[in-house]
Amino acid sequence: MRAFSQLLDGLVYTRSRNGKLALIAAYMRAAPDPDRGWALAALTGNLDLKAVKASVIGEMIRARVDPVLFEMSRDYVGDLAETVALLWPRAHDEPAELDDGSLSLSGVIDRLHNVSRAAAPDALAQMMDHLDASGRFALLKLATGGLRVGISARLAKTGFAQAFGLDVDDVEQVWHALAPPYAALFDWAEGRSPRPDPEGTPYFRPFMLAHPLEADSVDLADYAAEWKWDGIRIQIVGTGPKHGGETRLYSRGGDDITGSFPEIAQAFTGHAVLDGELLVKGEFQGGEAASFNALQQRLGRKAVSAKMMADYPAFVRLYDLLIEGDDDLRALPWEQRRTRLEAYMAQLSPDRFDLSAVIDAPDFEALADIRAGARDAAIEGIMLKRRDSPYVAGRKAALWYKWKRDPLTADCVMMYAQRGHGKRSSFYSDYTFGCWTADGELLPVGKAYSGFTDEELKWLDRFVRQNTVARFGPVREVEKTLVLEVAFDSIHDSKRHKSGLAMRFPRIARIRKDKPAAEADRIEGLKRLVS
Amino acid sequence: MAHWIEPHPTGIYVRPADAWIDPSQPQERALVTHGHADHARGGHGHVWATRETLAIMALRYGTASGTAVGYGEEIRLGGVTIRYVPAGHVLGSAQIILDHAGERVVVTGDYKRRPDPTCLPFEPVPCDIFVTEATFGLPVFHHPDxxxxxxxxxxxxxxxxxxxxxxxxxxxxxxxxxxxxxxxxxxxxxxxxxxxxxxxxxxxxxxxxxxxxxxxxxxxxxxxxxxxxxxxxxxxxxxxxxxxxxxxxxxxxxxxxxxxxxxxxxxxxxxxVISDHADWDELTDTIREVAPSETWITHGREEALLHWCMTHQYRARALALVGREDEEDG
Structure with missing residues (x-):
């Protein structure tokens, strides 16, 4: 248990992605079987023991510690599991906190799996007595079913792949054919057996991505144009009735987001792999796709309420068909896949699925006009796909291009600055900026932490330090004198901000040292850009 | 009737000696437990402290005037017998023991019970009124070895x-x-x-x-x-x-x-987790050990320690001292 609890602690305190991967990899190499398989299940969210409820943990601690002191402690610490882990009284004859090594991770999980609801509190208490504070924290998190250590399933799998020199996409392919504690996976990783066969399981296929268009034009005889929709890229994988009829949804990074959009998964029963854009229907747009802002209400949720599903109904606008039945279409030219996709649409529910239209333009110039005229909130730009391109993983030169709408810009005034993370952790690199109201008040309209060069960052950092007027924890308020030209893809109404506005992808385009702050843009002007 | 020793937001006033303990504002006569900025300030008229604390104050504030009081040495100010004994907190840190009118008051300043190679260990002194800190006054705080x-x-x-x-x-x-x-x-x-x-x-x-x-x-x-x-x-x-x-x-x-x-x-x-303050068990064990008839809690998470005292039959009160507890001083 100690190695696992140390791993969890390390993942909490380590900020860098590489650092986290190294911790996971080191654990996966060193820990015994089946502990490491259970750890991998826990880290990827595939272990949901729910042996006890949070309220039971509360009762357990109130029986052992003065309830008033417990409440005060919980107020201070915040997290219930951590509070209880820290408060748990030590056995009387034990001088120091000690993980006595008598519990293994797999032993703990076996016990939690098999214990009845009534016997769970006693079993848990007994195990707590053998652990130190870190171990108790890990145990409570396992027992209540929510690890939440701030890493994605994809990161855990990447760490596992790194441990054994595997490609994470190869791991991903076999993943859904296996179950915790993944003995077959470790056997393959360590060369004891061949790669497990993923046949019939809904596994993730790496997405095909696009390069930004840098050339002045392309020949539309070679390239087809489609809208680039501003939702989230999603892959729908269905195994069809032959293999149990399971459907999974994956994000661009390969994370399983089926749980966040159950209505989509339920509406798809086919045996196929599709690529599309997840969007929500907007009430103000006649049922058309709403802005990304609306979709954001649905993201990052483990469970979705009926109300959420009714208020922000999701649908998928389909781009591509990778696999149909037992036919892998990925090697075929885009045009042929497109024909297959158009034919496939007939069997899908129009409530949840539609087709991303191909834009009809006689030449590139006409396409540029169409792009310039597009003001639909859910359009991010145009995709250009080579008509003969196969579907290949990652970004391949000259096959697909994204041609984003020209960004909008506004001149804003820097208001607050905060330190960045990782290698920027000592620089003030996150800037909140505002625009003027009609009454001459400055209201925040967004926050940006990119777009500048390293030299500009140094200059901005120095500006923040030399012009600080107040500090709020990690945040510095600065003299309202510096104008930043901010570029953004679109701007929307937002109830979250006092200005009533929220920008999509804001970044610093230029530092306008030449411009007096009073001449920065007004909120009124920004409101006219709302889409 | 007012007690001869009075807690104020700006420090503890020892009336018969006309002196303040760890005052947060400049005072004519100051008894200082140790050199941390929330206890030792510049600008006092005359300071009584250990030799080490005086040196620290001289380094930080350039103050020169002060009377060095050795550990265990007795001084008398206006009918109060005053002794400095080790608090185990930092170099030169002391508890101030005050005897007057048959009553003993111990003001700990900040203290810890763990061994520290840079200073003398805390010496428990039984007393009538025990004035304690509570920086880590919650049972979640347990400093490991x-x-x-x-x-x-x-x-x-x-x-x-x-x-x-x-x-x-x-x-x-x-x-x-x-x-x-x-x-x-x-x-x-x-x-x-x-x-x-x-x-x-x-x-x-x-x-x-x-x-x-x-x-x-x-x-x-x-x-x-x-x-x-x-x-x-x-x-x-x-x-x-x-x-x-x-x-x-x-x-x-x-x-x-x-x-x-x-x-x-x-x-x-x-x-x-390395602290120069007492953790929860050390705070409560120390109260048991010096067995005061009254405990005053100066700063920190005093609510929880107050609750513990009440539920363990120790009379206690929380003092609201200003300017105490520097977050970095943990």
Missing amino acids: TGSEMDRLLHALHANPDRCVLVGAYALGKAQRVICELRARGHHDPIYIHGALERMCALYADFGVDMGKLRGATGVPAKEMRGAIVLAPPSALNDRWSRRLPDPIAAMASGWMRVRQRARQRNVELPL
């Missing part, structure tokens, strides 16, 4: 030979204690220190605390500090000062590190 925390520090150091470990440690007390603990565990490499620690380390050395080879970190090429321990005040942990260091692992030595979010808020990768 110092040795195991130092082992974690050395382990991180040896596991990352191309990096350095940057330890955030309060400039007075914690920094010198961490250095001495490292030496005691056989780490004799040069330790690099931030400029803000240099004068205090020199003062400790003058008082005979041997810290081995210390080097200023300023102006040293990053290469040279690979595989080394660097000490800096907590405020420098994420500041641009640390940019000069070779890929530092951010560590912090503080009792607050017991709570995950506290460590995360400071971007600490290696939290070291």
Whole structure:
């Protein structure tokens, strides 16, 4: 248990992605079987023991510690599991906190799996007595079913792949054919057996991505144009009735987001792999796709309420068909896949699925006009796909291009600055900026932490330090004198901000040292850009 | 009838002696427990403190006037017999024992019960009124064994030979204690220190605390500090000062590190629970040991300790002193 609890602690305190991967990899190499398989299940969210409820943990601690002191402690610490882990009284004859090594991770999980609801509190208490504070924290998190250590399933799998020199996409392919504690996976990783066969399981296929268009034009005889929709890229994988009829949804990074959009998964029963854009229907747009802002209400949720599903109904606008039945279409030219996709649409529910239209333009110039005229909130730009391109993983030169709408810009005034993370952790690199109201008040309209060069960052950092007027924890308020030209893809109404506005992808385009702050843009002007 | 000793927001007033204990505003006569800024201020008329505390105050505030009181030595001020006994907090730290009218009051200042190679251990003195701190006055605060925390520090150091470990440690007390603990565990490499620690380390050395080879970190090429321990005040942990260091692992030595979010808020990768204050068990054990008829709680999480006293038949009250508890002084 100690190695696992140390791993969890390390993942909490380590900020860098590489650092986290190294911790996971080191654990996966060193820990015994089946502990490491259970750890991998826990880290990827595939272990949901729910042996006890949070309220039971509360009762357990109130029986052992003065309830008033417990409440005060919980107020201070915040997290219930951590509070209880820290408060748990030590056995009387034990001088120091000690993980006595008598519990293994797999032993703990076996016990939690098999214990009845009534016997769970006693079993848990007994195990707590053998652990130190870190171990108790890990145990409570396992027992209540929510690890939440701030890493994605994809990161855990990447760490596992790194441990054994595997490609994470190869791991991903076999993943859904296996179950915790993944003995077959470790056997393959360590060369004891061949790669497990993923046949019939809904596994993730790496997405095909696009390069930004840098050339002045392309020949539309070679390239087809489609809208680039501003939702989230999603892959729908269905195994069809032959293999149990399971459907999974994956994000661009390969994370399983089926749980966040159950209505989509339920509406798809086919045996196929599709690529599309997840969007929500907007009430103000006649049922058309709403802005990304609306979709954001649905993201990052483990469970979705009926109300959420009714208020922000999701649908998928389909781009591509990778696999149909037992036919892998990925090697075929885009045009042929497109024909297959158009034919496939007939069997899908129009409530949840539609087709991303191909834009009809006689030449590139006409396409540029169409792009310039597009003001639909859910359009991010145009995709250009080579008509003969196969579907290949990652970004391949000259096959697909994204041609984003020209960004909008506004001149804003820097208001607050905060330190960045990782290698920027000592620089003030996150800037909140505002625009003027009609009454001459400055209201925040967004926050940006990119777009500048390293030299500009140094200059901005120095500006923040030399012009600080107040500090709020990690945040510095600065003299309202510096104008930043901010570029953004679109701007929307937002109830979250006092200005009533929220920008999509804001970044610093230029530092306008030449411009007096009073001449920065007004909120009124920004409101006219709302889409 | 007012008691001869009175708590005020700005300090504790000892009426018969016409003197203040750890006043936060300039006073004519001040009795100072130790050199931390929330207890020792500049600008007093006359200060009674240990020789070490006076030296620390002279370094920090340039104050010269003061009467050195040795540990155990008795002085009399206006009918009050006053004695300074070790508090185990930092170099020169003292509890102030006041005897008057057949009654004994002990003002602990800040204290701890763990061994500290840089200062004398806390001496429990039975009394009638016990004035205690409560910085870590919640039962979640349990400081682990110092040795195991130092082992974690050395382990991180040896596991990352191309990096350095940057330890955030309060400039007075914690920094010198961490250095001495490292030496005691056989780490004799040069330790690099931030400029803000240099004068205090020199003062400790003058008082005979041997810290081995210390080097200023300023102006040293990053290469040279690979595989080394660097000490800096907590405020420098994420500041641009640390940019000069070779890929530092951010560590912090503080009792607050017991709570995950506290460590995360400071971007600490290696939290070291090393405190110069008593933890919960030490606070409550000490109250049992000195068995006062009344306990006054000066600063920290006084509510919880007050509740404990009430439920364990110790009369207690919380004093609301201003300006106490520097977060970095954990």
